[in-house]
Amino acid sequence: MVADQNSQIDQGVVDAITALGNAKRLEILLALDTVEQEHQKPWHTMSFTELYDAVDVDSTSQFSYHLDQLVGQFVSETPDGYRLTYSGNKIVRTVVSDVYESTSKFEDSEVSGTCLFCEEASLLATLDAEQFRIRCTSCDAILVTDFFPKSQTRGRTTAEILESVGYRIWSMHIQLRGDVCPECFGRVDTAFDVYEHNGKTHHLYSSTCRECKHIISIPIEVTAAFHPTVLYQFWEHDISLLDVPLWEFFEYITSDVIVTNIVSDDSVTATFEITLNDETIHLKMDDTGTVSIRK
Structure with a gap:
């Protein structure tokens, strides 16, 4: 465990990472996972002999050495045999999905939506510095930045990739609403x-994980739009906000469907008016980010 990023790294972290630096040890983890998948049973165990036979190792002594390096952190030794721990399972998922690899190529694609700053309909989805980005080609504002793992692009068309990123962003927002880091x-x-950007400002709701320090920022209007009353209002007008990607959602801000008034910059309190077909909902947000009906 790393209690403080500025402190010395715990030796246990170094030892755990070192233990994975061998192909045979990764084969052991993959063999345990394969058996789980075949039996459709979480935490399925394998005996020493079964596991040895599943991995191409020259001798039992050599195999025992590699297995011993994994037991505890990544493999659990039980009276019934060996099985993956939670950490071992996460390592396997990372390896087989290639989620640890960034996407190497992505075809630039024009997307629907308007820029929050220049309000031009000139948005482009692109791969930049190994990250997925939505930027405005008119004013060069960066509107969306997200991780872009290789696993997200495999087997998907460009349109399907864009759709998947849209849902991923909303899923992150929903977890953050529950005080849960998506990572x-x-x-x-x-x-x-x-x-x-270019003299114009937008307020963001920024969440920082206490554990991994990952930071996710999203316009405060999203917080208002996901209030149950607003979700229902959009639904009544045949709009499912969960199916509208963030970059298309921006148009509701630029077209004044959602009008934001910052009451105080010091503690950031705000009011919102959401209007669809002359039906308006009035909301307020306090300094904790809690949104409620304004009467």
Whole structure:
């Protein structure tokens, strides 16, 4: 465990990572996972002999050495045999999905939506610095930035990749609403930030994980739009917000469907008016980010 990123790294972390630096040890983890998949049974065990036979190793002594390096952190030794631990299972999922690899190529694609800053319909989905980005080709604002693992692009067309990113962003927002980090599931601390471009500003709701320090920022209007009353209002007008990617959602801000008034910049309190076909919902957000009906 790393309690403080500025402190010395715990030797246990170094030892765990070192233990994975061998092909035979990864084969052991994959063999245990394969048996789980074949039996459709989580935590299925294998005997020493079964596991040895499943891995191409020259001798039992050599195999025992490699297995011993994994037992505890990545493999659990039980009276019934050996099985993957939670950590071992996560390593296997990472290896087989290639989620640890960034996407190497992606065809630039024009997407629907308007820029929050220049309000032009000139958005482009692109791969930049190994990250997925939505940027405006008119004013060069960066509107969306997200991880872009290789596993997200495999077997998907460009349109399907874009759709998957849209759902991934909403799923992250939903987890953050529950104080859950989408990366490591730790607790998050929330604060407000301001994104400025070409003299125009937009307020963001920023969440930082206490454990892995991952930061996710999203316009405060999203917080208002996901209030149950607003979701229902959109649904009544045949719009499912969960199916609208964030970059298309921006149009509701630029077209004044969602109008935001920052009451205080010090603690960031705000009011919102959401109007569809002359039906308006009035909301307010306090300094904790909690949104409620404004009467």
